[in-house]
Amino acid sequence: MQLLEGEKEQILASVDEVLKNSSKLREDLIPTLQKVQAKLGYLPALAMEKIAEGLNVPAADVYGLVTFYNQFRLNPPGKHQVKVCLGTACYMVGGDITLESFERRMEIREGETSLDRLYSLERVACVGCCTMAPVVVVDEEVEGKVTPTRVDGIMLALQDEEKKSVTEQEPNQGRGEDS
Amino acid sequence: MSSLTPKELYNKLSQEAISHDEAHQEKTRVMVGTATCGVAAGALKIKADFIREVEAKNLQDEVDIVEVGCIGHCYAEPLAIIAKPGHPAICYGHLDDGLVHRLVEDFLAGDDPSYEYAMAALERNDVFPTFEDFPRGVYEQKLILEQCGFIDARDINSYIARDGYSALAMALEEKPGWILDEVKASNLRGRGGAGFPAGRKWEACIRSKGEEIYVICNADEGDPGAFMDRSILESDPHLVIEGMILCAFAVGARKGYLYIRAEYPRAVTHVQEAIDQARVKGLLGESILGTDFSFDLEIFQGSGAFVCGEATALVNSMEGKMGMPESRPPRLAQKGYRGKPTVLNNVKTFAYVPLIIRKGAKWFKEIGTPENPGTAVFSLVGKVVNTGLVEVPMGTTLRQLIYEVGDGLPNGKEFKAVQIGGPSGGCLPETALDVPIDFDSLQDAGAIMGSGGLVVMDEDDCMVSVARYFLEFTQHESCGKCTFCRLGTKHMLDILTGITKGEGDDETLNLLEELAEDVRDGSLCNLGRTAPNPVLTTLKYFRDEYKAHILEGRCPAKVCRDLLLYYIEPPKCSKLCNVCVGSCPTEAIFTRDDGLKEIDQEKCVKCDNCLKACPDEYNAVVKLSPPVLPSEKERKAK
Amino acid sequence: MSEYVTVKIDGQEIKAKPGEKLLWVALDNDIYIPHLCGIRSEERSNASCRLCFVEIEGIPRPVTSCTKTVEDGMVVITRSERVDRLVKTAFELILSDHNLKCRECPANRNCVLQVIAKKRKIKLRHDRFKPIAREYELDDSPAGFAFDRSRCVLCGQCIWADREEAKVGAIGFTKRGINRVVTTFKDLPLAESICTQCMLCVEACPVGALFYKKKEPHTATADKS
């Protein structure tokens, strides 16, 4: 993935700032990755490289770690993140069907981000509100009893919001398009 | 060093806390349950509604609105407790803005507690029943959940005012060995799944004679259907912290960590606040309560890998490596975090410790059964009326738990199975319902106590698909290190997926069973060793269901989508209503020339929407398994 | 403490250094136990291949011999119904994810998998488990060798050579579970990574995953680049 202008500086600055307060021990690797991801939304290769240098760990190990843990992302998340709960209770009342409906509507698969970087879709295990199963977390808001028809409703709401923000901002397409 | 004894210092803290708390209690308090479960059900909005309504009535000086944790009655969420001087504290469930408006107007502004909306009172009184008067109250006995949802998790005074940290003050006047003796005498068994005696673990650690010793709390709760640990950390964090400090004093540790799952941001916040507050009060950090004992705590956030709940994997991940389990020995008690002796216990295990120290090992042993003293905490979910957190004495039977505490199955459905212990556990049938809940009996029955997820299943649940669900989870979460788990679970999953599509024969079931046994016996860590449990137990108790899939192409519970189709029964269809047509996400339903609705099977994605949408007076949409339309059946019959 | 301990393996009395792992003691005495992942000088074995099972008197279940320290008076048998069953399944599982075109493989007749198959009389081709279908790209970017992941059995020997012998850190395990692979940072071709092409990893590979390019003498070093 090509970095856009300014992104490189932003990445370097974020990593520097996090490393400043680090013990520089390997032990600090996961907390460091977590903090950098909290700033950038994901872990670009450049950040991994710098962190590896900073903590004196082979870059291959940092890469290994990032691909091992569910929490870390190699690609920027979509502007809107939808997480479908596939915990036991949700699965039993059709969480997988809900997930499929989102895949159909967003035209991506679970774990992916749409080309326009507007949506990303993930599965999670038990959000802790099984009584409202099937549960979906849309941009940190928990939605309960999400049937495929509700999926359409949620998507329409997100699209509406997008249309509004586009007309407000005018033609500027931001860092959206993947070319 | 202080001239006061720990007890004297504690008494000062306690008096401060009590007067702080009493000042609060003169006012009316609205306590909104805002653990994750409550927030998900809209508790923050309810809190805002209360604030708005209270301000509208100009009552803000008389009413405090605070956030509390989870009281376990999750089915009634969002809920709030209103404590108004002169009235018993009362809990209201299923709140919405209308109800909030009413409560503020009638109860807070007026003086009518609106009993018609109340669930229960919190303390004995002459006017309204309490939770203990619920049928489940007879079976429940709350030890570690006792304060959850009743105290302010974000104010240490609330905990101290209820005897919190008194166990620590007591213990600091004794020798460390005294705590160990009490914990050993209590026969407290680890609540992280395996039930290993906590006292023996601590003792092994002391015997390793390390210069540095670490105490770690395992709060990686990864079972996809369990949330007890989260609830305790969010609702009563000091209980766990006090337990850890006591353990540290007993084993001689100076540093401890709470390994908390990344998906639990609220728990992280609450625990961090609790640690900070405990430090300020001199209960954590250098020279605790004026003694020369120092101990500090830090949070380590997990990064989302189920396998990191495994002890050696957890340590690896704290050391900045992949969360990969190691062969044992050496055990953590000999060589754990940073190669030093380490005590690792579950959240609940630590939570019992202050209670045991405060009330004595003898008290603890009188609860539950001799071999399994204390209580069991479950998150009760699935097809059961009262979902939520429950705490019952060990030895309670599954039947009591499901039918008395959980109030049975909803909608008059037949019980089929209960799944205990999450992905490492097993599915038990009706015949096993009288098994008492304890580590050993459950293991004998083929399930495990595990992490405390308990899922009730009814006639509409397919056992093959349930086994497949859990296996998909473990397969996805396998660390990939060892052959059996990495490849064995993959092949098991492929076979199970085939069965849900009707593929296979008797040989397939034998192969699946053999492979499951080998994965159980050959894997490196307990993830792989227990992953086959859901498959082995369903094969043992529900083999007929497997056979129906492969031999008849039929899913008896009508769940496996490749083995069923949706059909609108012409005699039942009203013709005049169009609900199903609108409900279909793929426009598969059309109106025939004769006005009846029909499903285009090519387009149908089997999402179940039309079946749910069809009004109750018609119920015209049905599922057919095996997937043969009546017309085809007739043709075949000819 | 005495200088050695005595163990009995398959009826044979053996003197061994205290602290040694059973697997190596057996192998040193010409008693064969299949193994892929064990590394002699490592104190704690990865214990990941699950091929080295044996039975030890007094222990109810078969145990991996690479993790078991010898103890005086230990009585061991290397074959039993349970051991054979576990080893067969583990071996067949590994084969289900291994490119079995032996004739095209540079390690043909020089492959540990073939040795195990022969010694334990397990067929290389079996039909218990369906082969796992995957697509891997061949990495032939280095001058002297190449890496074909379709033959990799994830034993970890190459990574150990890279870390402990060459002290480079070019390769490591990435991803989790069934997707676990040996690869470089960002999955770069080896030649574009920090790999020094010392080829110690090629020496370490027990199968044909890391292999010398054709016509290259086995003593080749990186001096060509």
Ligand SMILES: Cc1cc2nc3c(=O)[nH]c(=O)nc-3n(C[C@H](O)[C@H](O)[C@H](O)COP(=O)(O)O)c2cc1C
């Ligand atoms: C795959 C796997 C996941 C585990 N997850 C947890 C967990 O989330 N929480 C926990 O306390 N123990 C978990 N355990 C058990 C721990 O390894 C360990 O036995 C436990 O934390 C010890 O604490 P206890 O003695 O208090 O039970 C897990 C074990 C395995 C094999």
Ligand code: SF4
């Ligand atoms: S059993 Fe599974 S999780 Fe445990 S070490 Fe083996 S591959 Fe990893």
Ligand code: FES
């Ligand atoms: S299973 Fe989905 S919220 Fe618990």
Ligand code: FES
């Ligand atoms: S050599 Fe023992 S498990 Fe691989």
